[in-house]
Amino acid sequence: MSQQELIASLPAHLRQFVKLQDYNQYTPRDHAVWRFLLLSLASHMAQHAHPVYLEGLRKTGISLDQIPSIDDMNQCLQRIGWQAVVVDGFIPPAIFMEFQARKILVIALDMRSVHHMLYTPAPDIVHESAGHAPFIVDVDYAEFLQRFGEIGMKALSTASDYAVYEAIRHLSIVKESPRSTEQDIAQAESHLQQALATNSQEKPSEASLLSRLHWWTVEYGLVGEVDNYKIFGAGLLSSLGEGVNCTDDTRVRKLPLTVDAINTPYDITREQPQLFVTKSCKHLTQVLETFAHGMAYRKGGAGSLRKAIECQTVNTAVYNSGLQISGKFVRVLTDAMDNVIYLGTEGPTQLAWGNRELHGHSTDYHAEGFGSPVGKIKDMPRCLSEYTIDEMKAVGIAVGQPVVLDFVSGVRVTGQLDHIERRDHKNILFSFSQCRVTGPVKPDGAEGDVLFDPAWGNYDMAVGDRIVSVFGGTADKDRYRLYQHAPAEQTQRVHHSTEEALLFALYQELRDLRNAGQANEAALAAVLDKLSDYPEEWLLRFEILELLPPDSAMAGELRNGLVSLQTLSPEHERLIQTGIERLGR
Structure with a gap:
């Protein structure tokens, strides 16, 4: 599959980040830089890297002599079920993870300059291809990498997480640009420090913690025993500086890898004072799954919705009926046992099922937000989603009729039932006109809060008695894009004299x-x-x-x-x- 064919096969929200590799953009000196680095790295890594490394270079179409062609790499990668695309520098972490989940390696288009051979602040083709690609020939590692992508794309992240990403991207572009002045670099560094300071004042998000685990494994991981290890992390494999220095146990401590590695932050501008050693690739997956077990996408419930509210970003809540609500969550009501009884979003909200937007329920229709009860109906032992149309008619729930739904929680919905949306033999959405929704009666006997008033228009009620998952981003990513465009600031191309x-x-x-x-x-x-x-x-x-x-x-x-x-x-x-x-x- 050629670059153009692969790009055409991608969903639109990913396609916008992909570039075409123009092989002629690399100068003869670029190829010489590649050759020097790869020959030197291969010489060092023959002794210090896991044996799969050198085998992987050969099997993924990476030559020591010249910068790889992405088309040539893809011919090799496709034999092991993977592919590669090229991008411009850093891309949003959630997008990066989604590519990885799809078994697509993301490779930065540019080649580091002769002036930044030991360390480059920006992603480059040395790091992304010669660092990441070789180990995917190992089945256990490839499965771990894909699984990391699947989990990573569901992580909840904050607005300040994204601000840090943008500041890092900007700094990497400024540092690599030949037109940047010392003042430009100083301003970009200051901007990053401000973003990091703001981010550090918050409780680390799932995405932030997961990025630490990614750093200490995929990027800077060691494998074996604390006193007898080999390198497998891409950041070490592609660095003549740190890849050599890390083997000095007097200057870099080695610790056994556990999920507690998420408590150790990292600094991308400095060599790491400690590294973590995994027992094996299967052990990597075990640690990853231990972390994932505590994530909101697996736990669901009120605690996960509160996490989403704290993030102040767009996330998705999933009812046990399969209905997905994507928006910025601002409200969760619970009963005395902390069961969710009502949730609410503000601003553009999407309703979806199976990651496909429901017809008529786009962000344009739900532009101001969405709210709905969660729970069982009184005297109905099963979840409302599980009842057939005939069973509901038997208890007075029928399209075209006035309906009263009294939830066990005390929430009440009254109105004209106009439509029932069903998927996979389940009721997932009731649409009402002239609808009124009230919360539980107050302890003093007063009527509950008005959650929806007929004057506000028609009402759509999600059907389900539990929130089984809360994950980062949107359900239908093409119809509700969090990134409308690829980053406007692009890596600056060098014009040679x-x-x-x-x-x-x-x-x-x-x-x-x-x-x-x-x-x-x-x-x-x-x-x-x-x-x-x-x-x-x-x-x-x-x-x-x-x-x-x-x-x-x-x-x-x-x-x-x-x-x-x-x-x-x-x-x-x-x-x-x-x-x-x-x-x-």
Whole structure:
């Protein structure tokens, strides 16, 4: 399946985030950066990564020599039931999780620059492809990753969670942009700190806690025993800096993985002071399911609705009849045993069943909100949703007739029953005209609160005696989109100067010589001579050194020149030293 075919097969709310990979956008130097990183990482990870890593690189179509083509990767991934799409940088966490649930890897389109080889603040194709893809060849890990997506897309999140996401995305774009000034970066960093400070004042949401578990497993996980472990986290696999440093037990503590890892926050701008070790991929799934067991989508009930209210975001409540209410929940009434007896939303609300919006019950129709009782009807032992049309007629509940519904909770609904919506042999929605809804009688004997008045229009009553699930986002995500458009701020493309274009031509010349088997000393000397106009260009000089006989005079001079370039910055020192050690010179 080509990129275009895969994109066309996606639902619209996901399709808007997907880009097309233009392979020609990668410069010859981009490919050289990829090659240096992957060869260095493979050399290190052969000893420190789980054995599946190197096998996975081969089986997922990832070459050590050049940036992967997404079409080529997909030909390999489809054999193991997965696919990949490319996106522009960070995308909303819930969208990321939904892709993962669909067994689709999300891969950032851009390649990190030569100036950010050890660490890039933005997602890039090194991290997303060479970090995440290799381990999905392991069946247990692939099932864990998909399950994480299924659970993650249901997590409740807050408005401040999203503000943090937007601030991180903005900072990553600013830091990677060649046009950004120090002031731009400082302002973006300050904005992120403000967003984080606001977020830290709240009780962590399900999504926030789950992101920690994702960080300590998928991104920065170790597998094995605390004193005998291997790397499998994508963040470590794709980092020459932290991927090496994490194996030093004197500077990075190793802890056994339990669900308590959610209590440990992380800082994306710094190397982690501790990492967690899982016993196996099956153990990962056990820890994930332990967390999921306490989530609102599994527990339902009043506590879950209160969580949704605290989030102040759009979420979905599911009745045991299957009816789904998607909106911003602002109200939940309960009885003395904390059973839900009434719920309410404000603002645009969608009614759905089976994740498909009910005809006539869009956010346009329920633009101001929705409210409905929850519970059993007096003298009717089964849930109202389970009764047949004839059974209801026998107790005076019939379309076209005035109906009185007295709930066990004390809620009363009276009005003309105009329509009964049924799905899968169940009643899921009653529609009334001239309807009045009141709450339970007050302790002092006064009439209960008016929950709906006939003057407000027609009334739609959800049918069901329990709220069995509350999950993040909407039921029909295409008809009620939380993200109407992909982020307006896009990663800024670099416009290369004439001088850079000439340098890239030298990278290509060297690659052509290597591929053609014509990289003899004379040809390499000719390329090196042209580098005189680029005295600080270390990477191309290193690629020349790779191709020279170790005992040649030219190799010795080139090596000494590279050692002198190490003084340019700590990053130059680390990278050049890594390369020289890999060559054994």
